[in-house]
Amino acid sequence: MSAVVAAIGFGLVTAAVLALAAVGFTLQFGVTNILNLAYGDVMTASVFAAYGVTLLGGGLLLALSAGAVGGAVLSLLLNRCLYMPFLRRGTELFGMIIVTISAALIIQYAFLAALGPIFFRLPVGEGNVVRLGAMTFTTNELLIMGMAVVAMAGIHVVLRYTRIGKAMRATAGDPALARSCGIPTGRVIDIAWLASGALCGLAGVSLAITLATFTAGTGSAFLVPIIAAAVLGGVGQPYGAMLGALTVGIVSEVSAVYISPQYKSVAAFTILILVLVIRPHGIFAEVSASRGLAA
Amino acid sequence: MLTFQVAIAFTGTDAPFGPETMAGCIPAAKLINDGGGVLGHKVQCQSTNTQGDPADAVPAIEKMLATTPGYLVGVLGPSSDEASAVMPLLEEAKIPTFPVTGQPEFDKNASPYFWRTLPADDTLGYAMAVWAKQKGYTSAAAVFGNSVGGQAQVPTLKQGFSELGATLNPVIPIAEGLGSYRTEVQQVVAANPQAIFTELDPQSGATFYSELQQQSTSGLPPIVGDQVILEPAWLSAVGGAVGASTLLNTCVAIQPYAPTQGAAYDAYNTALLGSAGQVQKPDQYSTDPYAMDPYDSVITMALAMLEARSTNPATYNAHILTVLQPASGAVEVNTFAEGKAALTAGKHIRYVGAIGPVDFNQYHNSTGSFDAVRCGPNQNTPVGTISAADVAALNK
Numbered sequence: 162m163s164a165v166v167a168a169i170g171f172g173l174v175t176a177a178v179l180a181l182a183a184v185g186f187t188l189q190f191g192v193t194n195i196l197n198l199a200y201g202d203v204m205t206a207s208v209f210a211a212y213g214v215t216l217l218g219g220g221l222l223l224a225l226s227a228g229a230v231g232g233a234v235l236s237l238l239l240n241r242c243l244y245m246p247f248l249r250r251g252t253e254l255f256g257m258i259i260v261t262i263s264a265a266l267i268i269q270y271a272f273l274a275a276l277g278p279i280f281f282r283l284p285v286g287e288g289n290v291v292r293l294g295a296m297t298f299t300t301n302e303l304l305i306m307g308m309a310v311v312a313m314a315g316i317h318v319v320l321r322y323t324r325i326g327k328a329m330r331a332t333a334g335d336p337a338l339a340r341s342c343g344i345p346t347g348r349v350i351d352i353a354w355l356a357s358g359a360l361c362g363l364a365g366v367s368l369a370i371t372l373a374t375f376t377a378g379t380g381s382a383f384l385v386p387i388i389a390a391a392v393l394g395g396v397g398q399p400y401g402a403m404l405g406a407l408t409v410g411i412v413s414e415v416s417a418v419y420i421s422p423q424y425k426s427v428a429a430f431t432i433l434i435l436v437l438v439i440r441p442h443g444i445f446a447e448v449s450a451s452r453g454l455a456a
Numbered sequence: 457m458l459t460f461q462v463a464i465a466f467t468g469t470d471a472p473f474g475p476e477t478m479a480g481c482i483p484a485a486k487l488i489n490d491g492g493g494v495l496g497h498k499v500q501c502q503s504t505n506t507q508g509d510p511a512d513a514v515p516a517i518e519k520m521l522a523t524t525p526g527y528l529v530g531v532l533g534p535s536s537d538e539a540s541a542v543m544p545l546l547e548e549a550k551i552p553t554f555p556v557t558g559q560p561e562f563d564k565n566a567s568p569y570f571w572r573t574l575p576a577d578d579t580l581g582y583a584m585a586v587w588a589k590q591k592g593y594t595s596a597a598a599v600f601g602n603s604v605g606g607q608a609q610v611p612t613l614k615q616g617f618s619e620l621g622a623t624l625n626p627v628i629p630i631a632e633g634l635g636s637y638r639t640e641v642q643q644v645v646a647a648n649p650q651a652i653f654t655e656l657d658p659q660s661g662a663t664f665y666s667e668l669q670q671q672s673t674s675g676l677p678p679i680v681g682d683q684v685i686l687e688p689a690w691l692s693a694v695g696g697a698v699g700a701s702t703l704l705n706t707c708v709a710i711q712p713y714a715p716t717q718g719a720a721y722d723a724y725n726t727a728l729l730g731s732a733g734q735v736q737k738p739d740q741y742s743t744d745p746y747a748m749d750p751y752d753s754v755i756t757m758a759l760a761m762l763e764a765r766s767t768n769p770a771t772y773n774a775h776i777l778t779v780l781q782p783a784s785g786a787v788e789v790n791t792f793a794e795g796k797a798a799l800t801a802g803k804h805i806r807y808v809g810a811i812g813p814v815d816f817n818q819y820h821n822s823t824g825s826f827d828a829v830r831c832g833p834n835q836n837t838p839v840g841t842i843s844a845a846d847v848a849a850l851n852k
Contacts, residue, residue: 423630
């Protein structure tokens with residue numbers, strides 16, 4: 162039993178990283194309707210921004226901040242300089258997916274070409290080990306979980322109680338109607354990219370800390386579980402992404418106690434398929450399908 | 457221009473394989489060209505990226521066979537990632553191939569163009585078991601990636617360790633490339649093994665051993681790995697995660713015996729260090745058997761062409777055996793220049809290169825003894841040896 166409790170604790174750490182990433186991914190998709198497969202590589206770029214700050218003497222909090230800022234700026238630039246021109250020319254969903262894949266490859270291989278196939282480590286220390294009953298965490302992992310909780314609460318408050326949150330929900334629900342109601346949808350979309358990018362950056366730095374090392378390909382390697390968490394909750398639904406991240410994180414770790422650990426990802430994806438059989442649009446999508454971003 | 461293709465992963469999880477293999481090919485080509493080339497031809501090394509995946513490797517090899525610039529005379533690679541898928545293509549093309557795969561499925565290879573000069577993974581499993589027993593370990597955990605290459609030595613490791621009276625528990629196959637292995641780490645910690653046998657890719661290894669270091673109250677147990685964990689990328693990733701000095705003190709790698717002295721080694725290392733313009737940080741490969749082996753393979757093929765007086769792969773292929781095998785009256789040569797001079801003088805030769813003597817069996821496989829070296833860059837001095845006889849005693 163203690164092994165299961167410990168595995169749940171480990172799953173919470175995985176879920177925290179996934180939640181940061183999946184909520185950012187799904188928030189951006191919900192508002193802009195672009196399936197941004199360069200998301201993982203923006204995570205990587207954010208980690209390198211954080212790495213640069215640590216080389217200048219910055220600590221963990223500065224590294225996280227640099228990752229968030231780096232992710233936000235790069236996401237905004239990607240949208241303004243690459244995605245929007247294609248959208249203006251009428252590129253549709255499938256075409257945009259190819260554009261985002263191209264962006265992903267360009268970012269990844271730019272880092273690979275510049276830095277080589279080298280492993281890097283964020284020099285932020287490992288943190289002390291904290292034992293909470295059968296669960297074991299490092300202080301860094303506790304910080305990541307705390308940050309995820311705060312970020313999720315922040316997203317909730319913004320979407321539920323602020324004008325920009327309501328504007329995002331309106332834009333996600335019907336952009337044309339939102340624009341005709343006087344909502345500056347262009348600015349709302351920019352803010353969605355910035356917020357999504359900031360979460361992406363925080364997730365990237367958190368991932369690099371939990372992995373111990375990172376490379377030019379680290380972010381893209383984790384895109385699939387991020388998308389899985391988002392899909393499980395219902396694409397475009399931030400609360401669904403939170404629940405999806407928890408499910409993927411905890412199921413994968415707990416399943417490793419009972420079955421061969423090599424199948425723990427399979428276990429998580431089996432749950433994903435079972436959920437989608439019952440609720441084809443994800444856990445939250447049907448609840449709030451008529452309301453754009455759930456709130 | 458005669459072309460040797462390095463057909464292996466240059467991107468993906470096993471991306472370090474490419475530069476490592478190329479680090480053997482380039483110095484060999486340099487020495488051959490400096491020595492006047494082969495039958496009036498210069499030689500070159502080209503890369504073909506298999507991406508470490510059969511689905512990508514097959515079209516890459518087909519393209520390589522169709523479009524190689526110059527005249528394709530030999531292939532270095534593939535690795536276990538893609539060998540099963542691409543070896544039939546290379547055999548059909550009648551191209552001599554020196555693979556970097558330890559897969560047991562090639563233990564009874566029937567292709568005349570397949571030449572494996574490094575030990576099979578199943579043999580390595582026995583060697584790891586013998587080493588652990590020599591150190592007095594009676595219980596150990598096994599943590600291996602669930603790839604074809606990662607799992608290849610596990611059955612013989614289990615069998616060998618058991619036959620030596622020791623217990624292997626737990627045996628954990630790892631799904632590589634995940635974000636966390638904390639649950640697997642906890643299983644290892646709970647078993648309290650005296651040592652851990654391992655082969656994981658660099659990223660997964662860094663994550664696993666970093667988490668093990670955090671969860672274990674007594675620090676990292678001794679780690680016994682294979683040659684994969686001596687690759688610069690692995691040492692960099694895992695050393696960065698747990699501390700390079702910690703890794704050096706807790707970890708040994710069992711690798712094919714590769715002497716780091718003598719005329720053959722000196723020629724290899726001098727040419728390697730002189731290839732800094734083409735090989736990034738060449739000194740990292742100075743004692744790397746997986747760079748020394750492709751170096752020897754290129755020299756071997758060049759000498760075989762000279763002996764056959766032909767650059768036609770289908771013709772010179774048979775001479776690979778005769779320039780490597782011991783034979784009465786054969787002159788031992790350690791460099792391309794020595795071999796070329798001896799062949800020009802009409803002598804029979806036996807090439808003994810940087811990796812040491814090669815002695816093929818009927819299946820074109822060669823097995824020798826093993827070294828145990830500490831897990832750090834350029835660990836020249838073995839901390840122990842596993843004899844071919846000890847391995848053979850388990851490999852009945």
